[in-house]
Amino acid sequence: MNLLNILQSTGLSEQESTVYLKMAGSHYLTATQISKACGMKRSSIYYVLDSLLEKGIIITSTSGVKKFKAQPPEDILNIVEREQDRLDSAASNLKKALPFFSAAKPSSSNKIEHFRGLEGTKMLNEFVYKSKSKKVYTFGVPFTMVESPDNDYLRHFHKKRVQKGIKTYSLWHDIPKDNVLRDSKKNLVEARIAPKEILGKTQSILTIVDDSVIVINLLPELNGMRIDDKTFSSTLKCIWDAVWAVSTPVDTKPTT
Numbered sequence: 001m002n003l004l005n006i007l008q009s010t011g012l013s014e015q016e017s018t019v020y021l022k023m024a025g026s027h028y029l030t031a032t033q034i035s036k037a038c039g040m041k042r043s044s045i046y047y048v049l050d051s052l053l054e055k056g057i058i059i060t061s062t063s064g065v066k067k068f069k070a071q072p073p074e075d076i077l078n079i080v081e082r083e084q085d086r087l088d089s090a091a092s093n094l095k096k097a098l099p100f101f102s103a104a105k106p107s108s109s110n111k112i113e114h115f116r117g118l119e120g121t122k123m124l125n126e127f128v129y130k131s132k133s134k135k136v137y138t139f140g141v142p143f144t145m146v147e148s149p150d151n152d153y154l155r156h157f158h159k160k161r162v163q164k165g166i167k168t169y170s171l172w173h174d175i176p177k178d179n180v181l182r183d184s185k186k187n188l189v190e191a192r193i194a195p196k197e198i199l200g201k202t203q204s205i206l207t208i209v210d211d212s213v214i215v216i217n218l219l220p221e222l223n224g225m226r227i228d229d230k231t232f233s234s235t236l237k238c239i240w241d242a243v244w245a246v247s248t249p250v251d252t253k254p255t256t
Helices: 003-009 014-023 031-038 042-055 073-103 117-130 152-163 230-245
Strands: 058-060 067-070 112-116 135-139 167-172 189-193 204-209 212-217 223-228 248-250
Touching: 003 014, 014 031, 014 042, 014 067, 031 042, 042 058, 112 117, 117 152, 117 204, 117 212, 117 223, 135 230, 167 230, 204 230, 212 230
Parallel strands: 135 167, 167 189
Antiparallel strands: 058 067, 112 223, 135 204, 189 248, 204 212, 212 223
16 A cells, blocks of 8 residues: 555645655654655755644644654544535535626637646646537547556546546557556547557647647646637547547456
8 A cells, every 4th residue: 555645645745745654653753853764855844844734734842852743644534524524515615606607707719728737737638528529539648658556536537527428539559557447438438549650659638629629738847728719629630530540449448
């Protein structure tokens, strides 16, 4: 079990998770001791410790040299559950307010919108949920570029897409390693392996959603854009159709 990944899934950064794991089960430690245990500079360790203190995940001594102690993991669970309750309440209120936002929505002539960072590109990717045709078409990238140790986001995304009845027709470079992602029937995916000489070493994911095109660039930094243009979308779909016609069908199933 990867404890570092589990802690990061609660919202802690990689550095915060590393520091907490090094402190867990120990008595009070000085910043110097924690810095050495984690292999981090003292200037950096103070920033991380302040963040953990702010979140209530560690505490400090009240006398003598300032020392720090990790709270038990049960306390982190309590924090996560409180945050989940807050998010559930916020989601419920937002759903009720959506009609009011729609009524006040200004008209826009913008045809290209840009997104940056992990959360920004997740929001961009989830534009797929709005497909009216219930069909989207993608040019993929090697799965080694998008798969992670737990694939939590990809699983969540495909689960919600399937719940909305949206089928994906995808041009793949290779086969995903994750058993859940391999199950094309369950995930409403029809995939083909595209010739390497056509897709080459692509580093961007292109998805055609009705009259829009989503572009997600993985390198050199995570960013993307949505292009709302029927002419561009239909032109790209013609190119997609041509590649699809010369690609090899695959019927992936979970391995046992």
